[in-house]
Amino acid sequence: MMTPLLLLPLLLLLLYLISYSGSSSISVSGLKGGNVTLSCGSEDREIVEISLYSLSKHIPVCEERNCSGRVCKEGSCDVIIKDLTYSDAGKYFLHVYYTNDQREVERLMLEYKLHIHDEISVKKAEDLKLDVLLTNADKVERNSGSGWIVLWRRGHGVSSDGLSVSEQTLIIHEFTDTDTGSYRVLDSNNEALITVTVTDWKENLSDTEEDKTDDSEHQHYWMLPVGILVLMALMVRTDFLIFRRRHRDNLRGD
Known part of the structure; x- marks a missing residue:
């Protein structure tokens, strides 16, 4: 059973959704397997805390310098979602708590619509x-x-x-x-x-190019010895012609 402490953030989110319905949202998109940034646009403010929600749950945001999790804070209040999956698509709500000029804590509420793109071959x-x-x-x-x-x-x-x-x-x-x-x-x-x-689905172009490269290399390997043989044959023929001419000249001299 959910405790009151765990239930409170969800109740606050529900009240926020009711009061925030009809407001404009920020459209963001990312490739499946890639990353996307939910930008808060409040880098110049003194941020006290940030909270991220989807329609169904509170999403923990890692705020350490070297985060290993999928959802991390960047800068003062931007949120990065890494290794995107289809299930990441949908609405997100970011609450940014900051200190105003009168040193009072205020809340900025942002809504995002995350659209996932993907490409596959069959x-x-x-x-x-x-x-x-x-x-x-x-x-x-x-x-x-x-x-x-x-x-x-x-x-x-x-x-x-x-x-x-x-x-x-x-x-x-x-x-x-x-x-x-x-x-x-x-x-x-x-x-x-x-x-x-x-x-x-078609054969990968790089594989095709690699095959062509392999073929050209094989062609080069067998053409080299053939060229040497042809050159040797020409040299032998030249030597034979010179020998025959000299032999014929000697016979005439006798």
């Missing part, structure tokens, strides 16, 4: 698996070229027989060229949480 005829059915996901759409079509919706399931769901994974069976493109995950407010660009 081989034809294989299954495309998107682990994007988060607790705050309402629907998944694909850009068909003529508009966005709904593939999955909470409470309704998938939209066709070529799709299925396994826990938090949306599966597109037997991937084809028509399945390439952009997929996006939206919340109940129709705001984007995740966008995934899916392409047809």
Whole structure:
């Protein structure tokens, strides 16, 4: 059972969300596996404390100089989230407590919308698996070229027989060229949480270039001895012609 001390921050957050509803939020985006910064824009203030929340919980922020955790403070009140995953997408609320000119502690409240981007490649005829059915996901759409079509919706399931769901994974069976493109995950407010660009898997260009380099090196290795043999054959032929000419001159001299 949650103790009153643990319950208090969540109650304060709930009151904050009610009073803060309808206010503008700061849109931020990051690549899956990368980092993103929630900038507080208050570097010139004397910061007393910062607190970070998502819609469901309080998020501890490491404030040490060399943090090893995923969520760390940078500067006076910026927050960095490292090694982004799909589940990091959504809303965040940063409370910044600072001292004003009258030496009184005031609170600055900031709201962020974090959008995660990703790129993946899939081989034809294989299954495309998107682990994007988060607790705050309402629907998944694909850009068909003529508009966005709904593939999955909470409470309704998938939209066709070529799709299925396994826990938090949306599966597109037997991937084809028509399945390439952009997929996006939206919340109940129709705001984007995740966008995934899916392409047809092809041989890595660097591997191809490496193969070409290897081929050219092999070509160089076998061309070198062939060139030496040709040169030796020319030298032998030249020596033979000189010898025959001298022999013929000697016969004439006799």
